[in-house]
Amino acid sequence: MQVSSLSLDAFKEMDYWALEKYNLSIALMMENAGLQLARLVAKKATKGSVITIGVGNGNNGGGGLVAARRLAAWGFNVNLDLAVSITKELPKAQLERALLFGAKEGIPKKTDIWVDAYLGFSQRLPLSAVFTNKIEVANASSAFKISLDIPVGISKDGKLTGFKANQVMTLAAPKTILEKLPSAVEVFVADLGIPKSVYDHFNIKMPDFLKDQLIAL
Template sequence: MQVTSLSLEAFKEMDYWAVEKYNLSIELMMENAGLQLARLIAKKANESSVITIGVGNGNNGGGGLVAARRLAAWGFNVNLDLVVPITKDLPKAQLERALLFGAKEGIPETTDIWVDAYLGFSQRLPLSDAFVKSIALANASSAFRISLDIPVGISKDGELLGFKANQVMTLAAPKTILEKLPNEVEVFMADLGIPKSVYEHFNIKMPNFKEHQLIAL
């Protein structure tokens, strides 16, 4: 019997399987995730919108930095909340590109769209003080809030104890933890480029990405 969603542990295995069996690099999936995130953000933005993207030192942050680069290339005002030093090779390379394309470091005085690409599915609670401070600023602002993959600070029961997302763009497959989000939170699913055989291996139906790379759930 097919499953309709994946636990975070199962998705980690799926992600690893795609890398190991199909040579689907983390960098390529990061590019796919970041492009889809940029498209979702652009739907909520206008020419004068101020966008802040919060990133950590991991692959989720790297996806946020790809989105920052894409949005800056399209002419948007993009700012980066760098909560911790970006030292890992892939996120560091993405940060350098984003800055070259026109993204700026620092949190602006006002933000219209605040994006949570802080930690993703590898997050561990409790969060460090630095992340708690940034999340508090985001939640206290009037910004529309979007999370990449899963909101930072989410509980095992889907309660938004951290970043109060209005939208979530999850990656590749539905996540069980997101099924318990409040009804007003919009959830989208983005194509990472994972082949159908991987979905079959994990006994979950492949979404109709051939027609829609970004699907509303």
């Protein structure tokens, strides 16, 4: 019997299996995630929108930095809230590219769209003071809020105890934890380029990415 969503632990296994069996690099999937995130943000933005993307020092932050680069390339005003020093190889390379493309470091006085790419599905609670403070600043903003994969600080029962996302773009497959979000939160699933055989192996139906690479759930 197929499942309709995956637990975070099951998705970690799926992600790892795709990497090992199909030689899908983290860098390639980071690019795919970032492009899809940029597309979602662009749908909400106008030409004059001020966008802030919060990032950490992991792969989720790298995806956010790819989105920053793509949005800056499309002419948007993109700002980067660097929660911590970006020192890991892939996110660091993405940061350098985003800055070269025109993204700026720092939080502007006013933000129209705030993107949470601070931490990914491996985040652990309680959050450190650094991320708690970042979330407080973001939540105090009147900006429309979008989270990459899962909202940072989300509780195990799906409550938005951290970043108060209006939209969530989850990666590759629906996550069980997101089914418990308030009904007002829009959830999308984005294509990472993982083949159907991986979905079959984990007994979950592959979203119809042939129809659209970004699907509303």
